Amino acid sequence: LIVDYDTIAQALGSPTTHDHDMRLHALVCTARDAVLDHVIESGKGITAVWFVATAPDLATRRRYVERWGARLELVDPGRDECRRRALDAGRPARWLTMIDDWYAAQEPARHSREW
Numbered sequence: 001l002i003v004d005y006d007t008i009a010q011a012l013g014s015p016t017t018h019d020h021d022m023r024l025h026a027l028v029c030t031a032r033d034a035v036l037d038h039v040i041e042s043g044k045g046i047t048a049v050w051f052v053a054t055a056p057d058l059a060t061r062r063r064y065v066e067r068w069g070a071r072l073e074l075v076d077p078g079r080d081e082c083r084r085r086a087l088d089a090g091r092p093a094r095w096l097t098m099i100d101d102w103y104a105a106q107e108p109a110r111h112s113r114e115w
Contacts, residue, residue, distance in 0.1 A: 005053070005054070
């Protein structure tokens with residue numbers, strides 16, 4: 001099972017693959033959390049869940065571990081590669097700033113045992 005913010009946003013009517021209308025944000029997060037809660041509570045036949053989250057801070061990562069027993073894995077191709085991918089995908093220029101801001105604010109905990 002893959003639980004991804006962008007996919008949920010599109011399922012709820014967002015016309016874009018990224019950069020969704022912020023009016024959908026609370027609804028997308030509620031739907032995402034409901035799916036994860038359901039999997040934890042019943043989980044019938046589901047043996048693995050990939051939960052995709054972009055830039056959760058340390059407190060949010062800790063909540064994922066405490067609420068859902070998550071094992072967190074950081075997938076980080078590096079700042080330069082992220083910028084290259086954004087440019088190749090034709091993302092708006094502000095995405096480069098968002099990438100730079102994310103790397104500037106990155107908290108040091110990088111493995112589940114550190115949350």
